[in-house]
Each structure stands twice: as structure tokens, then as C-alpha cells.
Amino acid sequence: MKKALCIVGLLAAFGSFKTAAEHHLLAAQRGAGFQLATLSGQTRTQLGQTGFVAALSGFRALMADLLWIRAGSAFDRTEWPRMQMLLHAATQLQPRAVVFWEMAHFHMAYDASHSMRLNVRQQPVAALRRVAELEYVQIGEDFLKAGLVFNPESATLWQRLGELYSRRRDDPARAAAAFTEAAKKPGALRFLRRMAAYELAKVPDKEREAYAQLRALYLEGEQERLPNLVRLLRQLEEKLAVPEASRVYSQPPALGPSGTHAPR
Amino acid sequence: MNQAQNPFSLSLRRIWALSHNTFLELVRLKVFYFLLLFAFLIIGSSLFTVQFSFQNPLQVLKDVGLGAMSIFSWLLGLLCTANLLPKDMEDRTLYTILAKPVSRFEYLLGKLYGVFLLLGLSVLLMSLLFAGVLAIREQQEIAELARNLSPENLPAAVAEIRAATFQMNLLPGIALILLKAMLCSTLTLLLSTLASSSVFTVLTSVVVYLIGHVQGIAREAWLAGGQASPLLKVLVAGMALAFPDLQLFNVVDEIAVGTALPALLFWQVAGFGGMYILVYFLLAQLVFSTREL
Amino acid sequence: MSATAILIKDLCKEFPVPFRRETVKAVQNLSLEVPAGEVYGLLGPNGSGKSTTMKIVLGLVRPTSGTTSVFGVDSRRVESRENVGFLPENPYFYKYLTGLETLLFFGKLCGLAGSPLRERSRELLHTVGLEEAADRRLGGYSKGMLQRIGLAQALLGEPRLLVLDEPTAGVDPAGAHAIRDLILQCKQRGITVLLCSHLLGQVQEICDRIGIMDRGELLAEGRIDDLAGKKNQIELVLENATPALLESLGAMSRASGAQVVSQRGARTDLEKFFLDVTRHRS
Numbered sequence A: 001m002k003k004a005l006c007i008v009g010l011l012a013a014f015g016s017f018k019t020a021a022e023h024h025l026l027a028a029q030r031g032a033g034f035q036l037a038t039l040s041g042q043t044r045t046q047l048g049q050t051g052f053v054a055a056l057s058g059f060r061a062l063m064a065d066l067l068w069i070r071a072g073s074a075f076d077r078t079e080w081p082r083m084q085m086l087l088h089a090a091t092q093l094q095p096r097a098v099v100f101w102e103m104a105h106f107h108m109a110y111d112a113s114h115s116m117r118l119n120v121r122q123q124p125v126a127a128l129r130r131v132a133e134l135e136y137v138q139i140g141e142d143f144l145k146a147g148l149v150f151n152p153e154s155a156t157l158w159q160r161l162g163e164l165y166s167r168r169r170d171d172p173a174r175a176a177a178a179f180t181e182a183a184k185k186p187g188a189l190r191f192l193r194r195m196a197a198y199e200l201a202k203v204p205d206k207e208r209e210a211y212a213q214l215r216a217l218y219l220e221g222e223q224e225r226l227p228n229l230v231r232l233l234r235q236l237e238e239k240l241a242v243p244e245a246s247r248v249y250s251q252p253p254a255l256g257p258s259g260t261h262a263p264r
Numbered sequence B: 001m002n003q004a005q006n007p008f009s010l011s012l013r014r015i016w017a018l019s020h021n022t023f024l025e026l027v028r029l030k031v032f033y034f035l036l037l038f039a040f041l042i043i044g045s046s047l048f049t050v051q052f053s054f055q056n057p058l059q060v061l062k063d064v065g066l067g068a069m070s071i072f073s074w075l076l077g078l079l080c081t082a083n084l085l086p087k088d089m090e091d092r093t094l095y096t097i098l099a100k101p102v103s104r105f106e107y108l109l110g111k112l113y114g115v116f117l118l119l120g121l122s123v124l125l126m127s128l129l130f131a132g133v134l135a136i137r138e139q140q141e142i143a144e145l146a147r148n149l150s151p152e153n154l155p156a157a158v159a160e161i162r163a164a165t166f167q168m169n170l171l172p173g174i175a176l177i178l179l180k181a182m183l184c185s186t187l188t189l190l191l192s193t194l195a196s197s198s199v200f201t202v203l204t205s206v207v208v209y210l211i212g213h214v215q216g217i218a219r220e221a222w223l224a225g226g227q228a229s230p231l232l233k234v235l236v237a238g239m240a241l242a243f244p245d246l247q248l249f250n251v252v253d254e255i256a257v258g259t260a261l262p263a264l265l266f267w268q269v270a271g272f273g274g275m276y277i278l279v280y281f282l283l284a285q286l287v288f289s290t291r292e293l
Numbered sequence C: 001m002s003a004t005a006i007l008i009k010d011l012c013k014e015f016p017v018p019f020r021r022e023t024v025k026a027v028q029n030l031s032l033e034v035p036a037g038e039v040y041g042l043l044g045p046n047g048s049g050k051s052t053t054m055k056i057v058l059g060l061v062r063p064t065s066g067t068t069s070v071f072g073v074d075s076r077r078v079e080s081r082e083n084v085g086f087l088p089e090n091p092y093f094y095k096y097l098t099g100l101e102t103l104l105f106f107g108k109l110c111g112l113a114g115s116p117l118r119e120r121s122r123e124l125l126h127t128v129g130l131e132e133a134a135d136r137r138l139g140g141y142s143k144g145m146l147q148r149i150g151l152a153q154a155l156l157g158e159p160r161l162l163v164l165d166e167p168t169a170g171v172d173p174a175g176a177h178a179i180r181d182l183i184l185q186c187k188q189r190g191i192t193v194l195l196c197s198h199l200l201g202q203v204q205e206i207c208d209r210i211g212i213m214d215r216g217e218l219l220a221e222g223r224i225d226d227l228a229g230k231k232n233q234i235e236l237v238l239e240n241a242t243p244a245l246l247e248s249l250g251a252m253s254r255a256s257g258a259q260v261v262s263q264r265g266a267r268t269d270l271e272k273f274f275l276d277v278t279r280h281r282s
């Protein structure tokens, strides 16, 4: 009995020290992108009791995969609300898997929302179909934004956000901002800066800014002088009435073999 | 307590003899057959995951492998350690050993070290098997792609497959899986010095394992000072103080999806695990040194 | 070198009885001294505390009070076991080891290594008659074979003190005989032996001194000859003696004042007969 008390005492003394250390370590790990999964009530419901225990004790990534596969079967049956819940649970379990956020947003903002638009049989009123469509675009946007909270350095997610603003929302100002952000991230592809400038050119009172960006890109060298960029640059020079002397070129661009490779 | 026996008189040769013997015991008890289960699981799911189209089958296979490695190494350590002391005491082999110039400290250390050896070897074998199966599947997938994709799209697709297979950056994560299993073994050893039956040891150790994985949640809630009832607070505080946070060793899942583990962080976690092992071992020695055989 | 091999002073050991307040008094106020080179026999009925005493001497069990030491070193210290070989009662070793591996393992614990250890192990396997079973796992050994391997293990580290708890239990007569010879050899080499056995005949043959315990207490102690010898009697065994010779021997003894106490036809004793029969087979 005395021995047991002695041990409990020692454990408590060690415990108060190690609790502080654990707290510190957890913060450090979260800072580096670990231990970010949240096992909320909703995730727990999706996983069931056994799955929840498994997720807690080493099979978290696998449980996320299983949820993902179940989301796939919901996709096959076009059960969008169920799919949304499963995607949410999977991303919560494995929030550092960029591909999960990316695919989740595709399925919501594109697949589900398109299917809402075409859903004439269940919703004959066009305006209401439009509302439903936009709701899913919003859900897709929410997935991207949540994904960016966990992966702020992901160029892919910023790029997808820009694409969503551009294609699904007709919001070139925010699209430009998202592409600009994407272009700053490690591993970003070159064309993102071009995309930012293209989008900015569509914003009514930002043309001057857009022109400055396009011009800077043009001056960087041959590899940026793609037909679209050159065409837009010329349009802007006309529109903004840039003096002849300070225009970047006066001849029509030659269409070289490099001109064939255009941004997606 | 007039403990004349110096618990720290160590002979590496004796410890080695004891741990080698423990290792041999576990091997001859055919403990490694347990790993065949792991092999079946990996190879089975490797065949099974081919049919998934919605999620990258290699990623699923990898997650199965890493999860199974974590569970198997833990279970192996737990089951091997739980019976070590009770068996020696029951068979009275302990008398013969301790009648030699062997201190109880050496005996305990030798036993634990033998289990560690076994765990290390098991994790190594599991990793090799796992890496091998993934490599084979990788080749299959790439061959499949080469047949279906145009040459200019191939490099990107191959790179994606490569990223989902076994990569060297997983090794620190696997090392921490091993460390977690060793920590749980040491804890089991401590429990078995206290317990009178190995059923108790195993059950308690399993409970500690489960609680250890939610301890972090409880601890953070307690430290944040939420609005819980006083009784609940005391409970949670006790849980935070008494149990190890085993979740801190689960970093391999994030590594598998491309998160880089900084070296400093790895060593911090490793040092933390080492400290736990040390403390649990010293407690086990404290109990064992005064225990009536 | 200390002249005293084992010194036990006022030793008491009580075992708690689970869930009760009372205790079992296994050893009570035992004081004992075994000089180096002596063969000492502990006798007593079952449960009298013999094994417990031995375990305390070896530091395996903690005394409730009192002290024990081996060659002047307190039993609680690891060093006290450096020159000791112990054969526990009903010895039991790792089933998964072979006879040879068992000796190698214990040899390493004694600080031996390499080829000296191998040689010594082979030699001891020969001594205890287990050469043929050397590479078989102990799981398949019989009780007597385990006893023999236990004895070999006790002799491994060239001990100066042997503690043997019922060394011949379960061993066949030839083996028991061999073990008796072995102990006598040890005695000749100056090794101290603490022995306990229920075979009084054997104890009488090999022990210099005995102590008799009952319920944890030492009741009697002394040299065998003092305790059991009949100084004024002598036995005489004759072969091919005619009745006339016996008659005249009886007359002669009466004439010199002596007395024939008993006279019977000598039997080959069963042990000798058994040994003869089994020796012929091998």
C-alpha cells in the first residue's frame, strides 16, 4: 500500500512536469503542421464507435481514406448532402492532405452545383435552381478556405480559389487577389502571375495596375510573351492611351513555336 | 529501507546475456508468427485496394500499412512484456537467475532490452515488407499508366504515384511508432511489477493506451480552463498528470501526405519518449527491487 | 578468505497471509554458522523453513529481521553471490533452451565467456551424465534430468559455496549415488556445502554436521557422530562363515566381556542390487 502511494506521488510529480512539456510539444507540432485533425461530434457520427477508436489509435489516415471512399459511393449515387458530410469528416481527419480539400471543393463547387442547375425534374423554378447551384459553389469555397487554414502555404488551394472566383462567381477582383497569393507560395507555377494580371484587367478601375503587371511580365523575357498576354497588353495600351514612346513594342508579335503553350 | 544492494552495479555482459535470452525466448515462442498476420493484411489489402477508383489505391495501402505497423508493434510489445516477469516468477527460473551475481536492476533491464530488440527487428521487418509490397504495386501502376497515358502526361502521373509510395521521409515517423511501442512496453513492465496477474497487466495497459490517445484533448481543455464542473476538472487533471500523451508520437500520417517533420521536432519528441521510458523503467525497478518473489 | 562460509544471526521471516492479519512464521530466531569447507545438512519436516532459510542466505528473500552473510558479505549485496552455486528445490529452467544453452546462459551470468565457458559446460554435462541430452530442449527433460542440469548449473562458476535444496529428489538411485560422490568430491576440494534433504541415510553419509528444524526453529545441531553414532558398537560382515565359526566367535566375545547384539543373514541391499542390474545394461 505504501509502495502504491509512493508511486502515485512520484507519478504526480513527474506528471506536472511532463504535462507542461506535452503542452509545449503539441504547440510546436501544430506549428509544423501536425496534430491538426479535429475529431468533432460530426466526424464521430460518420466514423461510428469502432472507427472513432481506430482513428484515435493509429488508423486516422486510414479512416479518412475509408470516409473518402464512402464519399465516392455517395458521388456515384449523386447523394450530394451525404457526400458533403463525408468529405467534411474526411478532411477533418486528415487536414494536411491538400488533395482532399482540392477534390472536395471540385465535387461541391463544380459537380454538385452543375447537377443542381440541371436538376429540372425536381426543381422546375429556374431561380430556385440557381439558388441551389450557388449554395454548392459556396460550400466548395468554404472547403477551400478551410483547407487554407490548415495549409496556408499551398499554392494549389490558392489557385483553385482564384479559379472558383473567376469561373463560378465572376468576381475577377477576388480571383486576382487569390492568384497573386498563389503565385507567392513555394512551388507555385509561373502562369499564376499571368492569371492574376488577366483577372485584374477585367476589374473596371484596376486596368492601370493590370497594365503595369503585364508590362513587367513582358519585360521579364521571351518566356512570358505569350499571345494572350501580348494581345491583352496591346488592348490595354490602346484603352489607356499609353503614349507611343513608352509602349513596350510597336510591331505585332511574331507567333513563334513558344506561342502555342498557353495557360490552362 | 536499508537497501544495501546497489541497484546501479551494472555489467553489460550480464545484461546482454539476459536480453539475448529474452529475445531468444520470444523468438522460440514463435512470436514472429504474429508478423505473418501483418504480412497477410498488407498483401491482402494490396490486392483489395486495386478496385478503389475514388481514392488513390497506393495511398490507401500506405495508410493501412502505417496504421497496422503502429498497432502491431504496440500489441507485440504489450503481449511479450506482460508475461515476462510473471512467467519467470511462476516457474521460479527467477530464483536461479538471481542466485547468480545478477542484480534485479540488471535482470529487469536485460528483459526490457530483449523486448526492445524484438520490437526493433519486427518494425524493421514490417517496414521492409511494406516497402516491398508498395514498390511492386508502384511498378504495376506505372506500367498501367504507361499503357494508357500519352507520353507528355506520364511524368506528372508517375510523380504522383511515387509520392504515394514508401519514401525515406517516412523513416522518422516509423521510428516514432517504434518509440511509442517501446514506451508502452516499459509501461507494461511497470504494471507487471505491480500486478499479481498478467490479465490485469494486459487490461490496464490497454486502457492506458486508449486513454493516452485522448489525453491530449483532455489536457488542452483543462489547461485552457473551460467551464466544466469541479469534479470533471479534477478527473481531467488527474488524467493529464498520470497518462502519457501518445498522440504526440503519431506524426507519420501527416508525413505521408507531405508534411515535413523538422529535425528539431523529431528529436524533441524522441527525447520526450526516451524520458518516459526512463521514468517508467526506474519506477518499475523501484517496485521490483522491494518485491517479495 | 573468511573462515566462516555462512553466518546466520537471529533470523526471522514472516510471510503475510493474504486478506488476514496473521502471518506465517517460516523462520524464527535462527542462528547458525557454517565454517568454510564443511558439509552442513539442514533437516526437518515439510514446511519447517529449510528452503526459506536458504533463499534468505542467497538474498532471494528479504528477512523480516536478523542478518545473514556469505563469506562475510551481507546476503543483500550482489557480490555475496559471486562464489555461490545454488540448486533450488524442483528446479525449472527455460523450456526453450537446450541443456548446453542453459549452461552457457548461466555461465555468462557468472561472468564466464568464450571457449572456457564452452569447455566448462561440456565438462559439467559429462559430470552430471547429460552428454547425450545436451542438444535437446529442456521442455523434454524428465524431472531427474532437470535436477541434474540444475546441479551442473550450480557448479558452473567454480563456487566456493554450494547450496543444494534436495539435490537428489527425483533422481534415480545411480544418479543419487553419483550426486553423493560429487558432493564428497566437492568436499575434498574444500568447497562448503549447505544441503537439505529428506533422505537421512544420505545425509548421514556425507554431512559433517546437521541441524534439525521444525516450524522455523532450530531444535538440535551437532556433528553426525555425536548425534547418531553408537561408539560402543561395531558391525562385522562375514562371507562363507560356517555355523561352527559363528558359534566360536560368540563364545570368544562372551569370554572377553563383549556381547553380540544382533545376528542375521546379510542381504544385498536393494540399492546395490539396482546398481548392479542397471550397470550391466550400459
Ligand SMILES: Nc1ncnc2c1ncn2[C@@H]1O[C@H](COP(=O)(O)OP(=O)(O)OP(=O)(O)O)[C@@H](O)[C@H]1O
Pocket (backbone or CB within 6 Å): B293, C015, C016, C024, C025, C026, C044, C045, C046, C047, C048, C049, C050, C051, C052, C053, C089
Ligand atoms: N512465498 C511464500 N509465501 C507465503 N508463505 C510461504 C512462502 N514461502 C514459504 N512459505 C511458508 O513458509 C513455511 C516454510 O516453507 P519452506 O518452503 O521453507 O519449507 P521447507 O522446510 O523447505 O519444506 P519442504 O520440506 O516441504 O521443502 C511454510 O509454512 C510455507 O507455507
Ligand SMILES: [Mg+2]
Pocket (backbone or CB within 6 Å): C050, C051, C052, C089, C165
Ligand atoms: Mg523445501
